[in-house]
Amino acid sequence: MDKNIENVIEVKDLYFSYTKTPFLKGINFTVNKGEIFGFLGPSGAGKSTLQKVLTGLCTNYEGTARILGVDSNKHGKDFYEKIGVDFEFPSLFEKLTARENLDYFASLYSGETRDVDELLKEVGLYEHADKKVSDFSKGMKSRLNFIKSLVHNPEILFLDEPTSGLDPNNAKIMKDMIMKEREKGKTIIITTHNMQDATELCDRVVFIVDGQMKALDTPHNFIMKRGAAKVTYSYMENGKEQSSTSVLSELSNDMLLKELIAENRIIAIHSAEPTLSDIFMELTGAQLD
Amino acid sequence: MRKVNVIKGDMLFQWKYGFYMLYLLMIIIYYVIFSFLTGNVKDTIVSICVYSDPAAMGMFFMGALILLEKSQRITNSIAISPVTVEEYILGKIVSVGIISEIVGVILMLQGHTENYFFCAIGIFAGSVIFSLCGIIVGAKIESLNQYIIGTLPFEIMGFVPVILYRIGFMWDNKLMIIHPGCSVMRLIEGDTEMAVGAVASIVIWIILLFWIADISVRKMFRKSGGVKL
Ligand SMILES: Nc1ncnc2c1ncn2[C@@H]1O[C@H](COP(=O)(O)OP(=O)(O)OP(=O)(O)O)[C@@H](O)[C@H]1O
Ligand SMILES: [Mg+2]
Numbered sequence: 001m002d003k004n005i006e007n008v009i010e011v012k013d014l015y016f017s018y019t020k021t022p023f024l025k026g027i028n029f030t031v032n033k034g035e036i037f038g039f040l041g042p043s044g045a046g047k048s049t050l051q052k053v054l055t056g057l058c059t060n061y062e063g064t065a066r067i068l069g070v071d072s073n074k075h076g077k078d079f080y081e082k083i084g085v086d087f088e089f090p091s092l093f094e095k096l097t098a099r100e101n102l103d104y105f106a107s108l109y110s111g112e113t114r115d116v117d118e119l120l121k122e123v124g125l126y127e128h129a130d131k132k133v134s135d136f137s138k139g140m141k142s143r144l145n146f147i148k149s150l151v152h153n154p155e156i157l158f159l160d161e162p163t164s165g166l167d168p169n170n171a172k173i174m175k176d177m178i179m180k181e182r183e184k185g186k187t188i189i190i191t192t193h194n195m196q197d198a199t200e201l202c203d204r205v206v207f208i209v210d211g212q213m214k215a216l217d218t219p220h221n222f223i224m225k226r227g228a229a230k231v232t233y234s235y236m237e238n239g240k241e242q243s244s245t246s247v248l249s250e251l252s253n254d255m256l257l258k259e260l261i262a263e264n265r266i267i268a269i270h271s272a273e274p275t276l277s278d279i280f281m282e283l284t285g286a287q288l289d
Numbered sequence: 290m291r292k293v294n295v296i297k298g299d300m301l302f303q304w305k306y307g308f309y310m311l312y313l314l315m316i317i318i319y320y321v322i323f324s325f326l327t328g329n330v331k332d333t334i335v336s337i338c339v340y341s342d343p344a345a346m347g348m349f350f351m352g353a354l355i356l357l358e359k360s361q362r363i364t365n366s367i368a369i370s371p372v373t374v375e376e377y378i379l380g381k382i383v384s385v386g387i388i389s390e391i392v393g394v395i396l397m398l399q400g401h402t403e404n405y406f407f408c409a410i411g412i413f414a415g416s417v418i419f420s421l422c423g424i425i426v427g428a429k430i431e432s433l434n435q436y437i438i439g440t441l442p443f444e445i446m447g448f449v450p451v452i453l454y455r456i457g458f459m460w461d462n463k464l465m466i467i468h469p470g471c472s473v474m475r476l477i478e479g480d481t482e483m484a485v486g487a488v489a490s491i492v493i494w495i496i497l498l499f500w501i502a503d504i505s506v507r508k509m510f511r512k513s514g515g516v517k518l
Contacts, residue, residue, distance in 0.1 A: 055369055056369075057365075057368060057369065057510075057511060058511070059511065077371055077373060078371065080369055080370055080371045081371055083369070085369040087362065087365055087366075089362055090361075090362070091361065091362035091363060091365045091366040092361065092363075092366070093302060093305075093361060093363060094361050095302070095305040095306060096301065096302070096305060100301065104294075104298045104301070105366065105370065107291070107294035107297075107298070108291055108294060108295070108370045108371055108372055109291075109370075109371060110290075110291065110371070148366075
């Protein structure tokens with residue numbers, strides 16, 4: 001593997017299917033070194049499938065899927081020394097303790113591994129290190145699963161919905177850890193349907209619906225290019241509460257609003273930036289979650 | 290080093306699931322049964338137990354092991370680790386082979402063999418052969434019921450001819466060593482005369498079964514997704 005490859009991940013005209021009919025259709029993108037790249041899309045869109053293709057678990061694809069210059073269907077043994085995968089479901093030994101799990105997985109790699117205690121401390125599991133995983137809560141398992149993917153200090157991280165099932169506090173801790181990995185120069189692929197996370201974390205996101213790429217850009221550009229701030233107001237009409245929405249930049253054309261202001265009938269008024277979620281719906285016609 | 294760590298991991302897993310306790314319990318039960326027997330009958334029964342025990346238990350435990358791993362998605366974790374298919378299989382057959390060897394030798398102390406060295410090889414070989422059969426079936430199935438049905442042909446083919454053979458049926462027919470179980474039985478008996486042929490037969494069978502197991506496990510690694518027990 002070439003150390004100087006800038007395009008850490010390269011996907012070109014990728015087609016993949018579990019059955020006869022194509023499922024992933026014509027996927028194209030590259031991911032640069034040190035980037036956090038997000039796969040966004042509704043349930044069943046093919047995000048995890050795309051991740052499985054990239055991590056070498058689905059090998060009968062057409063087109064190109066290269067990780068660090070290596071085709072993901074023709075990789076050798078050391079392929080997995082350099083990538084870390086956090087599956088969407090826990091994949092841990094239930095009867096072993098957290099520490100036993102991490103020690104075991106760390107022992108499978110030939111390179112230098114990270115300090116297990118340090119990792120446990122970072123995600124707040126140090127006090128539970130000697131508890132069986134079967135006694136862990138869902139969120140504790142997610143956190144352990146996450147640090148398990150870091151244990152061999154991989155160059156590329158594939159995280160499938162890392163923050164799902166976490167309380168806001170722990171989600172924040174995990175997001176901070178993900179940012180820290182990027183600062184170290186790691187490349188990170190995140191799958192999520194949480195737009196908030198995507199906006200906060202990702203340098204770029206790709207929208208995926210029905211196995212197809214719908215759009216690819218930075219969250220900032222999506223919001224700036226597409227979005228227009230909106231004003232929503234509610235008022236009383238015939239004894240009932242009604243509401244209406246206008247685009248902020250065209251507010252002066254809203255005759256109803258003028259009338260309501262003149263008559264002092266406004267009950268509430270809010271302005272809002274579009275979220276990535278709104279833009280996703282606008283661009284893809286699909287609803288998230 | 291990774292090979293050793295995979296084996297150690299498998300042994301830790303088996304220990305935590307109480308497999309070793311089950312083996313201990315079995316030894317006690319067998320010893321109680323053996324204490325009621327004497328003479329030739331005892332030797333025959335001990336030999337059959339030494340053959341069938343690592344084999345039967347090895348094959349049954351192998352299914353349980355793989356199903357447990359599948360249900361916890363450990364197989365997914367292994368699939369994205371540097372562990373190769375061969376190392377995975379090796380971990381299973383060596384870890385089960387070691388405990389089978391220990392149990393087999395302890396049982397054999399109650400019986401009779403002409404040659405303890407060949408006997409020890411026979412016990413290990415028997416365990417490896419049945420473990421590989423267990424892996425082949427285990428890699429394909431998703432439930433314990435499927436596993437029991439799937440291994441039934443192997444159990445019948447593995448035990449019936451060999452038990453009959455040990456009792457005396459076709460014992461003098463040298464061609465019987467084509468059956469790997471009969472070869473294993475010859476080694477357990479410590480039959481130095483037929484050892485070379487028996488070992489050759491066993492080696493060929495192990496290579497063949499390892500090859501099939503390799504293909505099955507490779508498929509299993511590709512097929513991700515959880516399984517419920
Ligand atoms: N092993 C498999 N065999 C056959 N079909 C599968 C397999 N895994 C997933 N699929 C199908 O592929 C489609 C996409 O699944 P995938 O897991 O990639 O979606 P996703 O975008 O990750 O959804 P979610 O957000 O719910 O995780 C689904 O229709 C699913 O049923
Ligand atoms: Mg998914």
